[in-house]
Structure formats: structure tokens, C-alpha cells
Amino acid sequence: MQTIQTTRNATRHPFCRRKSSLTMKKKERTMQTTATLKNENTTRTPVTTTVGALIQDAKTVEEILRAACDSLLLEGEETLHFHFQDVHRQKNKSASVNGLKRLAKMMCSSSGSYEKKTKTKNNERIGGIVRLIKGASLDGTKTTNRKKRASDGIDALRATASLLVSLFDEDKDEDEDDSDTSREEMRNACDELVRRVREDAEYFSDGDRIVFDWALRVIESNIASSSGETTATSERRGDATITVDEFPFRYVTPNISNVLKSITVEDLRKEVPFKAEKLITRTGKRVDERRETCFVAESGIGGLAYSGKIMEPTLLNEASLPLVTTIRNAIVEALKNDEDYAGCDIDFDCALMNLYPDGSSACAWHTDPEMGTVWDRDSVIVSIGETRRFAFRKLAGGGDKTQNDGEEEQVWVRVHHGDCILMRDDCNDNWEHCVFGKENDSNNAARISLVFKKALSRGGGRKKGHGTNSKEKKKAK
Ligand SMILES: O=C(O)CCC(=O)C(=O)O
Ligand SMILES: [Fe+2]
Incomplete structure (x- = not known):
């Protein structure tokens, strides 16, 4: 004792x-x-x-x-x-x-x-x-x-x-x-x-x-x-x-890689062409998205679609996005070598990047779409900048979103600069996740998240990811 x-x-x-x-x-x-x-x-x-x-x-x-x-x-x-x-x-x-x-x-x-x-x-x-x-x-x-x-x-x-x-x-x-x-x-x-x-x-x-x-x-x-x-x-x-x-998700060992420590929101803002866009709500309304986003992907991958918008990819490679590439490589390496995540052999080839300019921008409860069809089921979210609470809750009735009444137990922790979240297997079928806004006025600085994914090959000579021509754009709406 x-x-x-x-x-x-x-x-x-x-x-x-x-x-x-x-x-x-x-x-x-x-x-x-x-x-x-x-x-x-x-x-x-x-x-x-x-x-x-x-x-x-x-x-x-x-x-x-x-x-x-x-x-x-x-x-x-x-x-x-x-x-x-x-x-x-x-x-x-x-x-x-x-x-x-x-x-x-x-x-x-x-x-x-x-x-x-x-x-x-x-x-x-x-x-x-x-x-x-x-x-x-x-x-x-x-x-x-x-x-x-x-x-x-x-x-x-x-x-x-x-x-x-x-x-x-x-x-x-x-x-x-x-x-x-x-x-x-x-x-x-x-x-x-x-x-x-x-x-x-x-x-x-x-x-x-x-x-x-x-x-x-x-x-x-x-x-x-x-x-x-x-x-x-x-x-x-x-x-x-x-x-x-x-559990199909894990708040990964903090600061899994030292590489992340020295990369700031400002560095990434300079490198990545973030854009504020419009979204379409479930009721068909066009609204401003509070956060800015950018989809980065290796060559041969199309766009990424969600909530009625399709993002054209920005080329992800050492020459065009050196910091993002460095982060990607560090995460892949760290997950492979960390005992707690043994077997996590994922090689990400694209990422949805989100810039939350201040503490009033957040990310509502949702599941990531098309995991297992367009994108591999395993993904990792890396957090840079301001601390935020990141939560999960189980979808009621085996994945039926309409059944959730907000009473489900929420699991949350604060994700700090350099922390990662691993989502695996059926995570996005059975669990929703969200990011809350600021906790107080001093917690108001910007945060960037990088949601690393792997585009699946869909056969038939089709490009990975979403097509970004107008026909496919209409389909996404
Ligand atoms: O910002 C985050 O940490 C999460 C973002 C997210 O879940 C998403 O963009 O799908
Ligand atoms: Fe998400």
C-alpha cells in the first residue's frame, strides 16, 4: 500500500x-x-x-x-x-x-x-x-x-x-x-x-x-x-x-510522435489552401460551414464528398505539402511501432483537413460517410493547436441514427496538440463522434484536425474517391 x-x-x-x-x-x-x-x-x-x-x-x-x-x-x-x-x-x-x-x-x-x-x-x-x-x-x-x-x-x-x-x-x-x-x-x-x-x-x-x-x-x-x-x-x-x-476507437497515446510537437496551426495554414464552403442540411437548406476545409490526396484519388459538397483534391506529396506528408509518415510509422496498437498497419493516402478558426466553431455529432465502400474503415484523426473535447456515443439500435435521443452515454476526453484518435472496423457504423467548442474564453485559439483516410480501389477502372465532374457532383447532393 x-x-x-x-x-x-x-x-x-x-x-x-x-x-x-x-x-x-x-x-x-x-x-x-x-x-x-x-x-x-x-x-x-x-x-x-x-x-x-x-x-x-x-x-x-x-x-x-x-x-x-x-x-x-x-x-x-x-x-x-x-x-x-x-x-x-x-x-x-x-x-x-x-x-x-x-x-x-x-x-x-x-x-x-x-x-x-x-x-x-x-x-x-x-x-x-x-x-x-x-x-x-x-x-x-x-x-x-x-x-x-x-x-x-x-x-x-x-x-x-x-x-x-x-x-x-x-x-x-x-x-x-x-x-x-x-x-x-x-x-x-x-x-x-x-x-x-x-x-x-x-x-x-x-x-x-x-x-x-x-x-x-x-x-x-x-x-x-x-x-x-x-x-x-x-x-x-x-x-x-x-x-x-x-472498442472500435481509441484515444491514442498522447503525442505518439515527437514530430507533431513542433508543427503549428500557423505552419499548416501557410501550407494548406483551406476554404470556407457551403453545406446542404438534411432539410435541403444551404448554410455556411463554420470551419474551413481542404481535401488532400495522392495522385489517382478523386474528391471527397459530404453534406452536399464535393472537395477537389489538393495533391498530397512531399513537394506540394511537405508538412502534411511529414505528419502522415510519422503517424503511420508510430502506429506501426506502438505496442498498444500492434497490428495497426494502415498506410493513409489522403486526408480531410479541418481548420476551426476559433472556439465557436465545432463539429456536430455525425458518422463519417462511406467508410468501407469508398474509404477504408480505419482512419486516424490528428489534432494540432488548441485543446478540444472529442466525444463518442453509441448509436442506438445497431447504428440507426434516427433512434438516438441524446440520452446515450457520451465518452469524452480532451485532445491536446499532437494527440490522435484511431477509428477502426465498424466504428462509423455504430458510433457517432463530435468535437465540442471552447470551454472558456482563453480556450479560443484555432485548431486543425487531419482526418487521415485510405481510398479504396473500387474496380472497373474507376478512380478512387469521388468523381468531381458535374454528373457525380449532382449525385452527391
Ligand atoms: O476535428 C476533428 O477532430 C473531427 C473532424 C471529423 O470528425 C470530421 O471531419 O469528420
Ligand atoms: Fe468525422
Whole structure:
């Protein structure tokens, strides 16, 4: 069993130390609780604000972290009999899960517009975030429904994974120095959270298992120990019972290829002739498409059609689209070599590229058309630029879209710069996917997605893809 860190260690972080000394904090906590009890017992005047309310009402990242440092009670910090009660621990636990969720949302921007991330700033934040992760791992659960506990645990893991990307991504390749201790503490806290959440594995929904699998890989790739002594992902998974092999899609290991790290939205915008076009809705209305698109394809492949438009291909090769070609080659290579995706031997020859200029452009629920007839069923989406939530939901009645009433469980994770999503086999027959808009005003930068596909040979001397002459255009409408 992992030793749980005491407050003495946790408060060593600059963020916590700046606010108050250990002794002061303990004293304040005791006084606060006494005041709360007195108020509750003797008067009807408003009681001391709880940590839950402090976190819920916090307007900034710093306010949440301050509440975590000054008002959250972790194991070993309880000072009164009252604190040991399950219901009290449960409150601290719920407040922590909420704190992690709110922080992940506030800090999700990858564009740096949230504010410049510096090591010092990060180290200050890590102390508070570690406390929240420990809070989310509290055992205040005797009265709790296990299914709810499992889904809270998954929420905490998903938020923690996103936070790790925000905190560590930028300095991952730099020499580790002052952030080493914080990283170690973060790793211990994450390991404990994973262990706790895994205890409820039998109550996981399908979506929970997918998020669990993704979160473990994000944790692994962001806080792997510099000494090389790291808990292997397979070990964190616990055993073979939490597998996701049966799902036809996968949130791929983050930053599967380093090549993607250095390619920016601006680089791709310069290289690719994106265009804003019109779409035709199901009711026949012509509307503006919010995102800009471009279909790139190797020679011998025709156009790509969807929602009443056909895009003529832009030639995909080293000379005309060097960056896109580099990304394609890197993805193909990485998927082939990654143990988690063994057998994924796909060679893509075209891609639908989407430019979402800001956070108000999104992509509604849909399935990709003609997978298995015009295009190979396997495809990969690469994400460049701003972070967005990417979701899947199962189509009701074995693929009947008209039966979906929006009640189906959504599986979502944040896809960050360089992340990929793999869709295989019958994914587009039985599952819909979508991309949500921005989560807050700082999450408003542009994002580009590259939906890599392989055009199928359709025999009879026909060109691959869609014809782009007027006859075929009419057919597509
Ligand atoms: O932008 C994305 O990540 C997804 C785009 C998509 O699903 C599509 O264009 O079919
Ligand atoms: Fe799609």
C-alpha cells in the first residue's frame, strides 16, 4: 500500500508556504471547524464557508488552489472527532473532485493564452493540485453508491490527466531540475488516485473504461520518472480486467510522435489552401460551414464528398505539402511501432483537413460517410493547436441514427496538440463522434484536425474517391 503523504510534506510547496505556516494552518482549521459547529448548534447566522463552497465559488485557478491548501482536510490532518466522520471525508473528497474538474477546464488552453506557463508558476501550482488529487483519493465512501464513486473517480482521473498535460507538456524535454520533487509528489498522488479508482472497476461503464485507459497513458507519458523507475502503465491498469480492446476507437497515446510537437496551426495554414464552403442540411437548406476545409490526396484519388459538397483534391506529396506528408509518415510509422496498437498497419493516402478558426466553431455529432465502400474503415484523426473535447456515443439500435435521443452515454476526453484518435472496423457504423467548442474564453485559439483516410480501389477502372465532374457532383447532393 502506498504511504500517504502527510500535510507536512504537502505544505512544503511554495504556494502553500506563502499563504500560511503549518502551525497556523492547523490552528486556523481547528478554529474554523469550532466556529462552524458553534454556528450550527447555537445560531442561525451563516456558517463558515465550506471547502466545497470555496472551490465552487472560486473565480480563478489561484483561488481554487488556495482553498485546497488552506481549507481542505486530507488524511492525517483531521483534528477533531467530527472530521473523521465518513460524511465529512466525503465532502472533502467531492470538493476535491470538483476542484480538479474546474481547474482542468480553466487551464485547458494549450495556446498559452491562459497565461505564460513558467516552471516557477507550475511548481507553485503543483502543491495545490497534489492536495486536490489526494483529496479525490480520500476514503469517504461508506455511504456512497459505488457506481457514483466510480464515475466521480473517473472524472477526477480525466481532469488530472488534462492538468498534467497543461503543467508538464512544455518542459518535458528540458533537463529536470527544480521540478523533480514536485514531479515525484505528483506521481505518487496520481498512483494513489489510480489505485483508488481501480477499486471500483467492476462499476465502470464502457465509457469509464475508455477514459481510464486514456488517463493512465497520459499520466504515464507526462510524469514518467527521470530515473526510469516508473510504474508501468500495465501495472497501473492493475490486471487484464480493464481492457478496451473491444472498442472500435481509441484515444491514442498522447503525442505518439515527437514530430507533431513542433508543427503549428500557423505552419499548416501557410501550407494548406483551406476554404470556407457551403453545406446542404438534411432539410435541403444551404448554410455556411463554420470551419474551413481542404481535401488532400495522392495522385489517382478523386474528391471527397459530404453534406452536399464535393472537395477537389489538393495533391498530397512531399513537394506540394511537405508538412502534411511529414505528419502522415510519422503517424503511420508510430502506429506501426506502438505496442498498444500492434497490428495497426494502415498506410493513409489522403486526408480531410479541418481548420476551426476559433472556439465557436465545432463539429456536430455525425458518422463519417462511406467508410468501407469508398474509404477504408480505419482512419486516424490528428489534432494540432488548441485543446478540444472529442466525444463518442453509441448509436442506438445497431447504428440507426434516427433512434438516438441524446440520452446515450457520451465518452469524452480532451485532445491536446499532437494527440490522435484511431477509428477502426465498424466504428462509423455504430458510433457517432463530435468535437465540442471552447470551454472558456482563453480556450479560443484555432485548431486543425487531419482526418487521415485510405481510398479504396473500387474496380472497373474507376478512380478512387469521388468523381468531381458535374454528373457525380449532382449525385452527391
Ligand atoms: O476535428 C476533428 O477532430 C473531427 C473532424 C471529423 O470528425 C470530421 O471531419 O469528420
Ligand atoms: Fe468525422
